[in-house]
Amino acid sequence: MKTAIVGLPMTGKTSLFTILTGVHETARTGSMETRIGVTRVPDDRVDALAKVFSPEKVTHATIEFIDFPSISKESLRDPSYLASLRVADAMAHVVRLFESDLVPHEKGSVDPMRDIGDVDTELVLSDLAVVEKRLERLEKDRKKIKDPGLDREFELLQQARAMLENGETLRGWALEGEDEKRLRGFQFLSQKPMLFVLNVGENDAGRMQEIEEEYRRKLVQEGNRCEVTAVCGRIEAELSELEPQEQQEYLASYGLPGSSLDRLVAAMYRLLGLMSFLTAGETEVRAWTVPVNSTAVKAAGAIHSDFEKKFIRAEVVPWQALVEHGGYAGVREKGLLRLEGKDYIVKDGDVLVIRHG
Numbered sequence: 001m002k003t004a005i006v007g008l009p010m011t012g013k014t015s016l017f018t019i020l021t022g023v024h025e026t027a028r029t030g031s032m033e034t035r036i037g038v039t040r041v042p043d044d045r046v047d048a049l050a051k052v053f054s055p056e057k058v059t060h061a062t063i064e065f066i067d068f069p070s071i072s073k074e075s076l077r078d079p080s081y082l083a084s085l086r087v088a089d090a091m092a093h094v095v096r097l098f099e100s101d102l103v104p105h106e107k108g109s110v111d112p113m114r115d116i117g118d119v120d121t122e123l124v125l126s127d128l129a130v131v132e133k134r135l136e137r138l139e140k141d142r143k144k145i146k147d148p149g150l151d152r153e154f155e156l157l158q159q160a161r162a163m164l165e166n167g168e169t170l171r172g173w174a175l176e177g178e179d180e181k182r183l184r185g186f187q188f189l190s191q192k193p194m195l196f197v198l199n200v201g202e203n204d205a206g207r208m209q210e211i212e213e214e215y216r217r218k219l220v221q222e223g224n225r226c227e228v229t230a231v232c233g234r235i236e237a238e239l240s241e242l243e244p245q246e247q248q249e250y251l252a253s254y255g256l257p258g259s260s261l262d263r264l265v266a267a268m269y270r271l272l273g274l275m276s277f278l279t280a281g282e283t284e285v286r287a288w289t290v291p292v293n294s295t296a297v298k299a300a301g302a303i304h305s306d307f308e309k310k311f312i313r314a315e316v317v318p319w320q321a322l323v324e325h326g327g328y329a330g331v332r333e334k335g336l337l338r339l340e341g342k343d344y345i346v347k348d349g350d351v352l353v354i355r356h357g
């Protein structure tokens, strides 16, 4: 899972990247260069299961974060910048809420809703250019070749153009099945799920949850594939040098509900409709990320494509039960290990043992 960290200049993108990945700022060789870091998704369940099984290997889910130079008309014309942005699964737009005389804001004042609108407008204009170019091409091709596929693509792109010309992003566009496949290859920027990361000033750290709620009301609507999370970049960058226990105490003293990593990852999972199931044994304890409402056979496929093809049954137990009863023998004795078929809907935190041919 790749998340692009984007935003206007001096909003705290690199600070956030460092907090999330532990990768520190290094000199860039080119002004359009991106940096990649991998983050282990924090998961208490994995840690608890690892205590029970003492496995050789413990594997958390991971998210790749990419720190992008600030977004602008120029950067969105740079081919390598665009190419890296297109392959991202989601964007995290770092929005500046902090005031600072030492750090000038590109637009002269702090105005989060203006910045959100401006960045979205750049994404929309970039997509519009792609749509118009393709429509021109299709216009010519459709005169020469009769193909219902091309006709449908033409229709869909006209709809896209209407939305984009109206200044709307494509995030709320519910495309399904064949239509979704037809347009997938364009990797439209304004269609990517969007997490707004509010970078709150240290004086407002205590009001972070309140601020997050306020912006959630403004920005998140049913089906518009947006989420909001607040962070305090300055404080957390300083805390990242401390031991986890100390970090927790500091965060609590600022009235912060957990680290930004925990909250950002949770928001990202909600945004993308993801959950985790687990596998546990003496060789490995591991978290696997799948879409919410995945069936047992799809979950098996996430582990190995052969498990999906040759799926017989899944043994399922909630992770708490496995921890509480000290392993499989314990839960089997209590009758807590259930046998489920292909169509079983896997739940967040289920531990699965896949029986396959």
Ligand SMILES: Nc1nc2c(ncn2[C@@H]2O[C@H](COP(=O)(O)OP(=O)(O)OP(=O)(O)O)[C@@H](O)[C@H]2O)c(=O)[nH]1
Pocket: 007, 008, 009, 010, 011, 012, 013, 014, 015, 016, 068, 069, 070, 098, 099, 100, 103, 199, 200, 201, 202, 232, 233, 234, 235
């Ligand atoms: N006061 C305050 N300063 C911050 C905060 N977050 C970042 N800064 C400062 O803002 C400046 C820019 O931070 P970066 O993280 O480099 O921002 P950026 O968005 O990566 O900047 P560019 O890549 O240059 O566009 C640095 O001097 C940071 O110390 C914050 O929450 N509060």
Ligand SMILES: [Mg+2]
Pocket: 013, 014, 015, 068, 069
């Ligand atoms: Mg930066």
